[in-house]
Amino acid sequence: MATLADVARRAGVSPATASRVINGSSKPVADELRERVLRAVAELRYVPNAHAQLLARPQRSVVGVVVHDVSDPYFAELTRGLQRVATDRGRLVIICNSYRDPERELEYVEMLRGQQVAAIVLAGSGYHDADFTARLTEKLAAYEATGGRVAVVGRHEHPGDAVMPANDVGGRLLAEELLRLGHRQIGVIAGPQVLTTITDRLGGLRAALAEAGAPLPEEHIRYADFDRDGGARAAAALLDACPGLTALVALNDSMAVGALALLRQRGIRVPEQVSVVGFDDMPVAADVTPTLTTVRLPLVELGARAMTLALDPAGGGPRVEVLPATLVRRESLGPAPR
């Protein structure tokens, strides 16, 4: 691998001059020398060693992002927003998938710190795990103490800059719409109980139902993996255990799609016999049959705001922004039968 010294030698100049030419320093360099340096760069196919540059000029320009899984459409959209802002500001982004493993999340924060990133964005549900939360908070604090910036998406347990989707409001919106259409026997297809997002969504749902005098019994809730198969399994379990249900609320669209598949397989018509609603308004929601009634979260915007908070200089206190949830009415929700 050619080094700057090689380039300088070949061009017959000092490393200092070569560096100045290559980085477009403000210090003037004679055209003759500049020319020679550029020729040497081309001939040697020289590319500066990024690590050496970072060491010599500690100019933190990359930002780290920790998500559960970029290939999950939810995070794909979120990431699009994050990327857009980062790119606009000339920042490179390192994306890390925790795959919902808290330990891995901790490791990544450590790793990003070692990489001297300018900021860390943590996106995706937190965990109901006081020990983990404390360790994470302490690691982030250590990072911030040395000038690092942190922003989180959807983690109220983090004491700092945060962008929050209105998960509880989304749950409420669904509950109100279901009640309006006469549903009283409602089953919930929930993701892992350990995720705070689940608690939030479920909380809104539960509160609205209780206020309307139709409290949600615990046995109408099934916790499963936060994906298509989990949704199908939970739907099957619910239908078997509680045959009287007129509606199924899935706490994300993947699970809802799984539920739809199971219902189709069992020959149960949606929404005539059982209604199904989802959460997130992923692209697939408009393509399944029947199209899915769901709650839209402004994911791209959420990501963009989080990156903005992370890149802007720290404010006085923690800045918390809540972005609204909206109901999207489609075909999978109809009036309760009878």
Next chain:
Amino acid sequence: MATLADVARRAGVSPATASRVINGSSKPVADELRERVLRAVAELRYVPNAHAQLLARPQRSVVGVVVHDVSDPYFAELTRGLQRVATDRGRLVIICNSYRDPERELEYVEMLRGQQVAAIVLAGSGYHDADFTARLTEKLAAYEATGGRVAVVGRHEHPGDAVMPANDVGGRLLAEELLRLGHRQIGVIAGPQVLTTITDRLGGLRAALAEAGAPLPEEHIRYADFDRDGGARAAAALLDACPGLTALVALNDSMAVGALALLRQRGIRVPEQVSVVGFDDMPVAADVTPTLTTVRLPLVELGARAMTLALDPAGGGPRVEVLPATLVRRESLGPAPR
């Protein structure tokens, strides 16, 4: 930010000893000192500067991956395979999205070289652009000349280790199945003409149709963006221009889903009036209505093989592996009407 020197000072040892303790060097260190160093590390919340480490011990451990867009399900699956192998071998992966911009692809290769990555994996269709291809090849050659490893997915124009999906065979499979079911008036919803993947898939399709005496007229092909909306637009254009078509072949599943949406919107029944087939067998293919007949590509496997090639020591000559395409029969393809 605390440095190794700070740790050493606080522990009352030399930087060398501190380094040895922290990295678990084979050189023995007295328990007393080891203890003091570890305490200092904890107290100062010390994390080694990754760049300094990489400079001092040029041990290339990370590998770079350039894809069109990880959030596209095609690349999401491919990436899963890449990641799996990389993680198994203890390698970190940097993912770069080119968003199908050849210039950006070039920049990323350069950037990854500067990052001293151990290997670069380039995934996703190549471009019909001789100038770009030459520049890319030359950049990759420069990288390989200094010991870097390169593997590509689906780019026959790259002279080196490659993993290829059988795109042409996939096209053939679709054509043969369509012919078997009596279709003769076939429209093609193609992605950007500049992508070699499109040429390959179209090539197989065209050849099989021609061999069967039902050559594909150029006006039955529409090129559009490689996504859902592009599919819908191309389907509309085809139906308007050629009312006699009995089948629509979309060159990926996203476009097929767009076509299905358009047909539903126009009240055209699938597959009774018009059949639709896709390509790739994305998860969504099983969830749309009707479910989508398509060609499956072993994407995870493709990614895993590519990463394996990239991490294994270079072979004698270029190693090229072709992975098979298989037809997945679902509801959206039926016999030609009449």
Next chain:
DNA sequence: CGCTGCCAGGAAAGCGCTTACCTGAACACA
């Protein structure tokens, strides 16, 4: 013609780390 001021270019000091090499204490042996 001698002095000052200016400026292009170079020498060299680090950035934070690893590691080859050196040092000196402790011990064994003659």
Next chain:
DNA sequence: TGTGTTCAGGTAAGCGCTTTCCTGGCAGCG
């Protein structure tokens, strides 16, 4: 007691780069 070994721990070089500071040549001035 003197010499040789051994080995824990320290010293310092160097990874590839940037940048401060210095140098030496030249123009401009009195």
